[in-house]
Structures are given as C-alpha cells and as structure tokens.
Amino acid sequence: AVFLIRFGKTYLKCAKRLPPGSMGLIPWIGETMEFYKAQRGNRLFEGFVQPRITKHGSVFKTSLMGSPTVVVSGAEANRFFLANEFKLVVSSWPSSSVELMGRESIMEMRGRRHQHIRGAIAKCLGVSGLDGLVLKMCETVSAHLDAEWRGRAEVSLYMSAKSLTFRIVFECLLGIRVEAGMLRIFERVLEGAFALPLRLPGSTFWKAKVARAELERMLIGIVRKRKAEMEEAEDATEGEGEGILLTKLVSELTAGSMSEQEVIDNVVLLVFAAHDTTSFAIAMTFKMLALHPSCHNLVLQEHKEILRSNGGGDLTMKDIAKMSYTWQVAQETMRLFPPIFGSFRRALRDIEFRGFTIPKGWKVLWTTYDTHFDGAHFQNPLEFDPGRFKEPKTLQPYVYLPFGGGPRVCAGYQLAKLNILIFVHYAVTQYDWSLVDANEAVIVDPLPFPARGMPVNISPKIL
Numbered sequence: 001a002v003f004l005i006r007f008g009k010t011y012l013k014c015a016k017r018l019p020p021g022s023m024g025l026i027p028w029i030g031e032t033m034e035f036y037k038a039q040r041g042n043r044l045f046e047g048f049v050q051p052r053i054t055k056h057g058s059v060f061k062t063s064l065m066g067s068p069t070v071v072v073s074g075a076e077a078n079r080f081f082l083a084n085e086f087k088l089v090v091s092s093w094p095s096s097s098v099e100l101m102g103r104e105s106i107m108e109m110r111g112r113r114h115q116h117i118r119g120a121i122a123k124c125l126g127v128s129g130l131d132g133l134v135l136k137m138c139e140t141v142s143a144h145l146d147a148e149w150r151g152r153a154e155v156s157l158y159m160s161a162k163s164l165t166f167r168i169v170f171e172c173l174l175g176i177r178v179e180a181g182m183l184r185i186f187e188r189v190l191e192g193a194f195a196l197p198l199r200l201p202g203s204t205f206w207k208a209k210v211a212r213a214e215l216e217r218m219l220i221g222i223v224r225k226r227k228a229e230m231e232e233a234e235d236a237t238e239g240e241g242e243g244i245l246l247t248k249l250v251s252e253l254t255a256g257s258m259s260e261q262e263v264i265d266n267v268v269l270l271v272f273a274a275h276d277t278t279s280f281a282i283a284m285t286f287k288m289l290a291l292h293p294s295c296h297n298l299v300l301q302e303h304k305e306i307l308r309s310n311g312g313g314d315l316t317m318k319d320i321a322k323m324s325y326t327w328q329v330a331q332e333t334m335r336l337f338p339p340i341f342g343s344f345r346r347a348l349r350d351i352e353f354r355g356f357t358i359p360k361g362w363k364v365l366w367t368t369y370d371t372h373f374d375g376a377h378f379q380n381p382l383e384f385d386p387g388r389f390k391e392p393k394t395l396q397p398y399v400y401l402p403f404g405g406g407p408r409v410c411a412g413y414q415l416a417k418l419n420i421l422i423f424v425h426y427a428v429t430q431y432d433w434s435l436v437d438a439n440e441a442v443i444v445d446p447l448p449f450p451a452r453g454m455p456v457n458i459s460p461k462i463l
C-alpha cells in the first residue's frame with residue numbers, strides 16, 4: 001500500500017514528463033519477470049533493453065523488483081549518472097547485499113566518509129601499493145597451479161580462478177592464511193547477496209546470514225590479534241608487501257580514524273567485489289583464447305618472450321608491463337562479457353534528463369551493453385578483436401565501462417589486472433589446455449558464470 005500511495009503521488013506529479021515505457025500491469029512486479037528471464041539467459045541487452053530502446057527510445061521507464069526505474073543508455077547518459085554520484089544519485093544495492101556486506105562498507109558510504117575509506121583502500125590497491133605484492137602473487141599462482149592443476153587431466157577453470165582469487169585477496173592483500181572451509185563460508189554469504197531477504201530458517205538469505213556471522217567472528221579475531229601485535233611492536237607503519245591492506249585498515253583503527261565494524265565490513269566487501277568478477281574475467285579470457293587460436297599464439301609468444309628475457313625467474317612489474325597484448329585480449333573479453341553488466345543508482349532529487357523528469361527516489365539503471373555493442377564506438381561490435389584496445393586512449397570517455405566510472409569507479413582495477421595477467425602467464429606457459437565444451441552457455445544469476453564451470457583438458461607443457 002505504501003508503495004502504491006508513494007508511486008501514485010510521484011506519478012501524478014511528474015506524469016507528463018516521465019520517460020515513456022511500461023510499468024507492467026502490477027507496478028510492484030512491473031517487468032521484473034521479463035528482466036530476470038533475459039538476465040538469466042545472458043540476454044539482458046538483446047532480450048530486455050534493446051527492444052525497449054527500439055520502442056520507447058534510449059531513456060525509458062519500467063518497474064523492477066518493486067522499484068520504479070529509468071533505464072538509460074549511451075556514453076552521455078553513463079557520464080551524467082556516474083559522474084554525478086553523490087550529487088544527483090547514489091548507488092543503490094538490494095537490501096540483502098547491504099545487510100550481508102555490512103552497512104559500514106564503502107558501497108554504503110557517501111561524501112567524506114566514502115572519500116576517506118576509498119583513500120585508504122586505493123593506497124594499497126594502486127600500482128605502488130601492489131608493486132610490493134607481485135612476487136607474493138606469483139608464488140600464490142604457482143602454488144595454486146601445483147596444488148590444483150598438477151597431475152590432473154581436467155580442471156574447472158572458473159572454480160580454479162575463484163579459489164585463486166580468494167587466496168590472492170586473503171593471503172596477499174590481507175596476509176591471512178586460507179584454511180580449509182573458508183572459501184565455502186564466504187561463498188555462502190555471496191549466495192545470499194542477491195536473494196530475497198527472507199528471515200526464514202533454511203532460506204538462502206538465512207544461511208548467508210549465519211555464514212556472515214561466522215565470517216565476522218573469524219575476522220574480528222584476526223583484526224584484534226593484528227592490532228595487538230602492531231601495538232606491541234609499536235609498529236606505526238601503514239604497511240607494504242604481504243598483508244598491506246589489513247595493516248593499513250588496522251592502522252586506521254589504531255589511529256581512531258576507522259571503527260572495527262568499518263574494518264570488518266570493508267574486508268568482506270573487498271573479497272566480494274574481487275571474487276566473481278575477476279574469476280569470470282579470467283574464465284572468459286581463456287574461452288576467447290580457445291576460440292581464437294591466432295590470438296592464443298600471440299599471447300603465447302608474448303609470454304615466451306618474457307620467460308626468455310627474465311630467464312624463467314619471478315615476474316616483476318616490468319615483465320607485467322610487457323603483457324600488453326594479453327591485456328588487450330582481457331579488455332576485449334570484458335567488452336563482450338562484462339563481469340558487471342551495469343548497476344543501479346537512486347535519484348536524490350527530481351532529475352531533469354533529456355527533457356524527462358526522473359522523480360526523487362526512483363532508480364536509474366545504467367548498463368555497459370549499449371556502448372560496448374555500439375558500432376559507432378566499436379567497429380563490427382560483435383567481433384572479437386583485441387587490437388581495438390591497442391590505442392585505448394582513442395576511446396571516448398564513458399564508452400568502455402567494465403570497471404564503471406566516476407567516484408565509484410572500481411577501486412580494484414589494478415589488482416584485477418595483475419591477477420588476470422599473472423594467472424594467464426603461468427597457465428599458458430606451463431600447460432597445454434583446451435575447452436571441454438566450446439559451446440558452454442553463460443548464465444547470469446545475477447552475476448555471470450559459465451554454466452558448467454568451464455571444464456578444460458590440461459596437460460603439462462613441454463616448451
């Protein structure tokens with residue numbers, strides 16, 4: 001009833017200037033079913049957004065998951081809404097995500113508090129912070145391949161990428177040893193992040209809450225121990241190398257500029273932000289390499305050259321800088337298969353956009369798809385052509401957005417890049433591999449993943 005009254009009032013006030021579109025027969029349900037159906041089949045653009053753009057234009061209204069929503073398209077719209085974060089809009093996550101990630105995480109922060117927490121995270125996740133982690137990341141990738149690939153004929157590339165990404169965040173960034181069962185607890189939290197927030201014992205959300213409480217207990221123990229160790233050692237450094245991020249967050253705690261809850265919530269959020277996104281990018285990069293053998297050969301040449309020049313030793317940032325073609329492959333992969341298709345914002349006040357009014361409180365959905373697949377920005381947009389990223393500076397701003405844009409642009413971009421490149425380096429130079437199922441579908445629920453976990457046949461490479 002509250003929804004209907006509020007919705008009705010806003011509707012009458014702005015009706016003339018609302019964007020065109022359909023709110024469905026029952027506004028609370030609206031077009032949610034059509035949205036979910038298209039999303040699950042990885043056809044959100046072709047199945048939901050594009051037909052409505054054709055019918056209503058590039059700004060249209062709909063009603064999704066109980067919220068009146070305006071879907072916007074094009075680089076100009078992306079810039080308008082992403083760059084005006086905090087001024088006209090704020091990011092808007094489902095209540096289950098907020099509850100499970102924590103209300104003190106960066107995704108819920110605004111203004112100064114957001115800037116402060118982001119500053120602390122960015123210091124560790126920027127190029128200079130990560131420089132001291134390259135060696136540890138290489139050791140982690142090597143150890144991962146030895147433990148999970150060696151001696152096997154087949155592995156699930158996606159699951160392997162997931163456990164590696166988890167290990168990199170925990171062991172390299174936080175300096176926390178991954179114990180058996182930790183990944184499972186974490187994944188149970190993630191499973192509830194987009195589930196209906198039902199507090200019924202046995203429901204996905206309930207199980208996620210129980211897992212979150214377990215994770216929180218574990219993290220509180222770790223944070224308190226690290227704080228005591230740092231105090232005892234009178235260690236006032238903000239950290240570098242292994243564990244850089246946790247050291248930085250704990251030093252903020254000691255200095256009184258962050259609360260314990262903020263430290264815990266942001267640790268959970270960072271693992272969440274890194275996990276499915278990086279793993280999907282890795283899996284799809286391999287898929288694209290398998291489907292485009294000439295690209296695979298170029299990648300292999302690039303990495304063999306690095307092995308030749310460093311004598312097969314540990315990688316350095318200089319070696320990683322030489323992986324330019326591999327990064328083009330990964331970028332082109334994320335253009336076609338963005339790990340995050342877009343995200344929701346909430347209007348802080350009535351917003352005038354392209355002659356329409358977006359009422360205060362309504363949601364705005366920006367997506368990567370329409371610019372990523374637009375022939376005006378990318379010639380033959382459905383073709384896989386890594387070469388288009390050779391000169392990325394020629395791209396107009398807010399066209400290529402796998403990492404978002406504006407004040408909330410991905411804080412983990414450099415880490416994701418390192419993770420992908422280092423993994424590709426070790427995997428392609430040490431193993432011959434091929435896809436078990438070249439036609440494996442991608443399911444989106446609500447983040448994308450390969451339906452069968454992308455099994456690959458592997459055998460040790462004889463170089």
Ligand code: HEM
Nearest residue numbers: 273274277278281339340343402403404408410411412416
């Ligand atoms: C291929 C991998 C990744 C992709 C595609 C990706 C994508 C994104 C996107 C699209 C956003 C913006 C969301 C929005 O505007 O609502 C974002 C935000 C964010 N990402 Fe990533 N991400 C990746 C990896 C990572 C990693 C490895 C980390 C850190 C460990 C990370 C940390 C964050 C954080 C903290 C934010 C929120 C920033 C803020 O609110 O200020 N991401 N990411």
